[in-house]
Amino acid sequence: MAKDNVSNRASVRISVPFTNQEIELPVIQASEGPSVIDIGELYAKTGLFTYDPGFMSTASCRSTITYIDGDNGILRHRGYDITDLATSANFTDVAYLLLYGELPNKSEAEKFATEIKQHSMVHEQLHFLYRGFPRHSHPMAVMVGAVASLSAFYHDYLDVRDRTQREISAIRLIAKIPTLAAMAYKYSIGQPFVYPDNNLSYSEDFLHMMFAVPAEKYKVNPVMADALNKLFILHADHEQNASTSTVRLSGSSGANPFAVIGAGIASLWGPAHGGANEAVIKMLEEIGHASRIQIYVNKAKDKGDPFRLMGFGHRVYKNYDPRATVLKASCYELVKELGIKDDHLLDIALKLEEIALNDPYFIERKLYPNVDFYSGIIYRMLGIPTQMFTVMFAVARATGWMAQWKEMMDDPEQKIGRPRQLYVGQTKRELRDTPFGK
Template structure:
């Protein structure tokens, strides 16, 4: 391999010896990553009996099932240290944002890179809320679904449906450089779609929810916050001067904020991959919504509730724990693909849950949840595997206490801002 090089340029490289051919290859290291395409040069003759599909003579492939160690984009938006249990948005610890910021302010931070001034926030909030109104024809669209359709199935379709209204936002119709020109007109079109997507997300989710409840739709009110308007649209039953409970409004806002971004999770990756074909942003969000529907992603909080219902009572927790160890039952709401210690959001959600239960009364499942939590945290089987409660364990109970049993649409609202 030769003498070690002294220059920094040579040190920031990886030397690879292919024992099949005896050749040595140098791969540059940039930002602690190497280009996967460099391995296309690491070719070898086809071995006797080797299958043609390996294409050995065309270079090595990088096999990374599930993106466990693959970077596909450079980003300064979110930082996660799974070993230390750290989550930051644009450099701000999630704990600080949950305490001092709001979901819309944090959405601005994630999108534009800095916290807004008071004037910037007022404009942003006004535009988002203004674009919460949907076309009157949307009512017919929502009424076309069965009464027992899951709100996520409705919401996924609704985002794609919205794209049919805004041809000016479709690169297929307006040209491939629609969002990449960088001029004022291009940026203005992009901003308008941001306002529309965030503004209409709560309206569409509320409409999907009310289809399931068999209720008439509610026009977004004026004079309420983003999350206040959402709760109003979901829960208003004709009361005069109805306003959502401020504690529940704040709790929902915190949950929105905590879920706003989490690096390249499944739904974010789906949106990026779909968007790479230059579809309109509504179709890309619809694809992300479909990804979020799954029980291993946005549907995880619903899975927690179903699990707790199946356990039945605290007395049944020990038997359930043993069944999990034998792989006869699935434990939802514990562990995380990234966090190897506690999910930092779970502590915030736990505190928020106490505030919500003080208003709504304790959910009948809470005692079962607490018993399961305590049993798992004292059991070496779970402790050794670092299976601590994650954000979904407590958030599902909060949504349920607020009367919203189908929870995935709520998570969809929070993630349309990124």
């Protein structure tokens, strides 16, 4: 690696295959983590593109929001460790941090929380949208449509080039998505929708909208609300994952932000992404009893068996997922608060984790529990049904998506996304050699 004497920027010299050419490319320094080779001029200089399936070695943007060191199990938002945020902050404070770069002082926190509450109601016409779905629809299907439909309510006068309107859009989305999620649940079970209550915190109000009924007063359990607050913080943002990249790519065209978030929800729905916590519960139910754990551990080791232990391993983390550590502690708090003495799925989960953490097969492959392993168990203890797990993920991640979208729109280097491809199809053929050419 050399340094440019004029700009004092680092650079690398690369020999170009199939030619005698050498080119110099700048290296952009990161504040933490790997620096990157700027290949913006690679095609112009060489006629070559890079090939990186899954973008595992490609930085698609500059960002100041979230830093991850997967080898050492580090996750930070704007420099703050995720464990500290999850154990000390409110979700709306973390939302403010993600959107604006700093934690709010007392007056800023109160003002922001009030703004969120004032935008939590949704248009009454959305009742008719929900009624258009079959009752048995997966709630994520409903959420894709409901959130994207906000673009119809906030379209004619929304200018995404205006920073103030972008901030209002972010607040609206963060405020309304819990309401839309609770509506999806209520619709699926045939209960009336419950309106937001501005006297409650973000997590308290979500539990209220999910479980209150008109016939009696619902009292929010503070330990349950705290567990949900932690879950929302832990899921709020996670750098350039599939759904966040979807939001950035679709938003790069200047599309309405609510439609953009609808695209992000669709990406999150996949079982390899947000749907993994739902798959964990299904796996535990399939195992059925702690005495059968070793059978399934052996199946997971068998290359010829399609079975996989869900909730273990992560594409980024090669250490214990720091979010899982917080959730494990929260899990025990809920067990004590709710007086749970005999939960066979929790027993299976705890024993499965113990076996996997001491098994050389999992240790060598760095397959540690991830955030999905415990989140599904906690959601279940909160009374949230399995089909709503990924919706809960979307409610939390909407904040990170809006922060990432907002950052992208503020970035002067932002361009409409246009990945390239390695074409391996047919070369030119003549139509006259087919029946259509005769």
